[in-house]
Amino acid sequence: xxxxxAGRNKCGGREIKVEKYNFSEIEKKWQEKWEKDGxxxxxxGSDKPKYYALIEFPxxxxxxxxxxxxxxxxxxxxxxxxxxxxxxxxxxPIGWDAFGLPTENYAIKNKIHPKIVTKNNVEHFKQQxxxxxxxxxxxxxVNTTDPxxxxxxxxxxxxLFEKGLAYKQEMPINWCTGCKVGLSxxxxxxxxxxxxxxxxxxxxxxxxxxxxxxxxxxxIDDLDDLAYIxxxxxxxxxxxxxxxxxEVKFELSSGDDLIVYTTRADxxxxxxxxxxxxxxxxxxxxxxxxxxxxxxxxxxxQAAKKSEFERxxxxxxxxxxxxxxxxxxxxxxxxxxxxxxxxxxxxxxGTGAIMAVPAHxxxxxxxxxxxxxxxxEVVAGGKNVQExxxxxxxxxxxxNSGFLDGMSVKEAIxxxxxxLEKQGLGKRKVNFKLRDWVFSRQRYWGEPIPLVHCxxxxxxxxxxxxxxxxxxxxxxxxxxxxxxxxLAKAHDWINTTCPHCGGPxxxxxxxxxxxxxxxxxxxxxxxxxxxxxxxxxxxxxxxSPVDWYNGGMEHTTLHLxxxxxxxxxxxxxxxxxxxxxxxxxxxxxxxxxxxxxxMSKSRGNVVNPDEVVNEFGAxxxxxxxxxxxxxxxxxxWSQQGLRGCYKFIERVWNLQxxxxxxxxxxxxxxKNVHKxxxxxxxxxxxxxxxxxxxxxxxxxxxxxxxxxxxxxxxxTLITLLNPVAPHMTEELWERFGGEGYLSLAPWPSYDxxxxxxxEIEIVVQINGKIRDKMMIAAGLDKDGTEKAAxxxxxxxxxxxxxxxxxxxxxxxxxxxxxxK
RNA sequence: GCGGAUAUGGCGGAAUUGGCAGACGCGCAUGAUUCAGGUUCAUGUGAGGCGACUCGUGCAGGUUCAAGUCCUGUUAUCCGCACCA
Numbered sequence: 077x078x079x080x081x082a083g084r085n086k087c088g089g090r091e092i093k094v095e096k097y098n099f100s101e102i103e104k105k106w107q108e109k110w111e112k113d114g115x116x117x118x119x120x121g122s123d124k125p126k127y128y129a130l131i132e133f134p135x136x137x138x139x140x141x142x143x144x145x146x147x148x149x150x151x152x153x154x155x156x157x158x159x160x161x162x163x164x165x166x167x168x169p170i171g172w173d174a175f176g177l178p179t180e181n182y183a184i185k186n187k188i189h190p191k192i193v194t195k196n197n198v199e200h201f202k203q204q205x206x207x208x209x210x211x212x213x214x215x216x217x218v219n220t221t222d223p224x225x226x227x228x229x230x231x232x233x234x235x236l237f238e239k240g241l242a243y244k245q246e247m248p249i250n251w252c253t254g255c256k257v258g259l260s261x262x263x264x265x266x267x268x269x270x271x272x273x274x275x276x277x278x279x280x281x282x283x284x285x286x287x288x289x290x291x292x293x294x295x296i297d298d299l300d301d302l303a304y305i306x307x308x309x310x311x312x313x314x315x316x317x318x319x320x321x322x323e324v325k326f327e328l329s330s331g332d333d334l335i336v337y338t339t340r341a342d343x344x345x346x347x348x349x350x351x352x353x354x355x356x357x358x359x360x361x362x363x364x365x366x367x368x369x370x371x372x373x374x375x376x377x378q379a380a381k382k383s384e385f386e387r388x389x390x391x392x393x394x395x396x397x398x399x400x401x402x403x404x405x406x407x408x409x410x411x412x413x414x415x416x417x418x419x420x421x422x423x424x425x426g427t428g429a430i431m432a433v434p435a436h437x438x439x440x441x442x443x444x445x446x447x448x449x450x451x452x453e454v455v456a457g458g459k460n461v462q463e464x465x466x467x468x469x470x471x472x473x474x475x476n477s478g479f480l481d482g483m484s485v486k487e488a489i490x491x492x493x494x495x496l497e498k499q500g501l502g503k504r505k506v507n508f509k510l511r512d513w514v515f516s517r518q519r520y521w522g523e524p525i526p527l528v529h530c531x532x533x534x535x536x537x538x539x540x541x542x543x544x545x546x547x548x549x550x551x552x553x554x555x556x557x558x559x560x561x562x563l564a565k566a567h568d569w570i571n572t573t574c575p576h577c578g579g580p581x582x583x584x585x586x587x588x589x590x591x592x593x594x595x596x597x598x599x600x601x602x603x604x605x606x607x608x609x610x611x612x613x614x615x616x617x618x619x620s621p622v623d624w625y626n627g628g629m630e631h632t633t634l635h636l637x638x639x640x641x642x643x644x645x646x647x648x649x650x651x652x653x654x655x656x657x658x659x660x661x662x663x664x665x666x667x668x669x670x671x672x673x674x675m676s677k678s679r680g681n682v683v684n685p686d687e688v689v690n691e692f693g694a695x696x697x698x699x700x701x702x703x704x705x706x707x708x709x710x711x712x713w714s715q716q717g718l719r720g721c722y723k724f725i726e727r728v729w730n731l732q733x734x735x736x737x738x739x740x741x742x743x744x745x746x747k748n749v750h751k752x753x754x755x756x757x758x759x760x761x762x763x764x765x766x767x768x769x770x771x772x773x774x775x776x777x778x779x780x781x782x783x784x785x786x787x788x789x790x791x792t793l794i795t796l797l798n799p800v801a802p803h804m805t806e807e808l809w810e811r812f813g814g815e816g817y818l819s820l821a822p823w824p825s826y827d828x829x830x831x832x833x834x835e836i837e838i839v840v841q842i843n844g845k846i847r848d849k850m851m852i853a854a855g856l857d858k859d860g861t862e863k864a865a866x867x868x869x870x871x872x873x874x875x876x877x878x879x880x881x882x883x884x885x886x887x888x889x890x891x892x893x894x895x896k
Numbered sequence: 897g898c899g900g901a902u903a904u905g906g907c908g909g910a911a912u913u914g915g916c917a918g919a920c921g922c923g924c925a926u927g928a929u930u931c932a933g934g935u936u937c938a939u940g941u942g943a944g945g946c947g948a949c950u951c952g953u954g955c956a957g958g959u960u961c962a963a964g965u966c967c968u969g970u971u972a973u974c975c976g977c978a979c980c981a
Contacts, residue, residue, distance in 0.1 A: 712907090767909095849916075
């Protein structure tokens, strides 16, 4: 507390009788009362309609809460609180997504077990969240690192394995040549190891994969029925990236078939070379025919050093090598085309090989220009293709293309594919950008994968009765040598017997990625203490789906897609009752530092929530978080802006002196109150929190202009404000004799009639310029509005001597008179 | 390079469907209250002009009686990325 306003006893001319607003005392009082009475506990099996509001559970980092966290939490707290006031049985839960790399690295560095680190971080986070007064149901808290929780994460994995959706495949990992360990993408900075600075190369390792691609089409189709914000749907669709095209067979001089994928089959006559990715299996096979093998091998080695991320980042300048002594035959005209390898072609997409049509593809064009390859125009309509690529598919006519000549691109694509199919030279093919999910991590702090490897039986699931398979106790958490998991060193744990044949077997030492636990946590909240199932059938039936899920834009592709995939799988095997986990999904913008840059320790612009709450209180903090700007946009923090919100909270507190005993609304303020109820309610629903608060500020300003306000007016104001500033409003409710908890009191209603004014101001324009404003009766029709405008003296003098060409009257808005 | 967004006073931002640009807050100015002020209250505050007025939503065009909003082009910034053929 302290010096802010200490000693003040006057408020302008008006003396303030009420004592100074003591937020620290009042906030603590209500937080304790709410928890003691279980005000925010959701009830399973209630007759009330349910409402499930969800926020992305935090990763309890050592840095503690960031001012960005409470933005989304407050937003959905407002919705959860409003729903309770509207009579819903609300579930608004919280938990900890606690497995992960930072904890593990901290544990390695400080020789503390990650379990302890996690416990400390969770405690700190919990205390920080609790001081902000969120209406979480703390009795349902979950933690992904709790064996009772990850038992079910492992159980879901076993089901995926059982249904053939988990498989092993060789995949590249980042390999630090200095530390001799595998690294995550995050630990690779500019191609070198973040810790030791050594070169990082790609090393192949057998990894567990999940077949998310099998769900690609459904993950696109089922978006149609969901209330996600449009840009999230767009990003999901683009990430999955469905494309319709064709696979075309090119015969090589070696006799091998090279299959390429193209979405522009119409341009086949314009292909002037073909390109394989450096990893394409045919490259090795062609070795005997390749005259310049040394150059080729060299290029392949260079490409192997780069991660895919780097390849794309450094892709401005195209590189490649021709396979000398090899050529490909264009199936449509027999032309002999040179064969190249280049890392702009990815082995992971399509067939790992393309036909290059430089005239009509920007990347091919650049490559052709650099290496002096021919450019043949087959779609007319652009400029000279030697000077500029022409890739417009909406216009253009096929030329130099035999039977396609004269067709549009739209006609030519299916015509060419039909022809290829008839000749047996190609076929229609749908491709997705989406790739299968690499599910293995060579790390300690994750869920153990509950499989064993038996020389006789192969990979075998452990029996469900042995779940959870707990992490072995270890003292060293460093990654193992040769890119192995730290668990490879836990020899006692690894060696076991095969559940199938009883022979000797070894446990899988890789663990699951952090995404695993967060792919289903919202289900556990429905029935968090169930030891027989991830949640009971009844609980799943009652609470599914999540009604409103809010989180960061950075999770709109990976986490959101992974959890939708798992949910669809669980639906398929009859575990959950809905096809989709979340009905509505929204995203909030980032909160930046005062200097408009991302908040970070190194930039020194971090705002500590504890300090904010100590100085201004949770209510002012919450109010500012919502008032700071448009919810879905990133916006800089401002200490001054925060002070403005603190002032608003205090102004509401000081209104106490002005409140009379009268119930109901006074004639002077009635319309204003009704309008505000409508505006605030609607704005909360649309996540326009900043304008909702602005409307309440305006109402408070009007209250101050009045001599006094009725108790009815005051109680309505604090009810509207309660979801944003729950502590102070709850205190005021009690002081003025409100019944029970304000947090559970009914949401105010308004009379639509009373939100309309009797008289409104309209604007009179002449040739689009404002010339006059006037008050007219509300509800006046077009003719009446026009007549009223014509009465204006200003208008009369302005149009005097001119010809009125046209008059546009918009009832309730304006009249525009066009004169000549 | 691809995908997604954003651009409005000194600052954060507002403006259902095209219809008074700048609500609300900050900051600033003036005045009042106060022993005092990092307090509170009141009034004012886009720019230019004495003024009637004129100009003004990244930039350049266009559509319209009317454009921050719609269309075409363009620039800058931010986020994501797997050069997606």
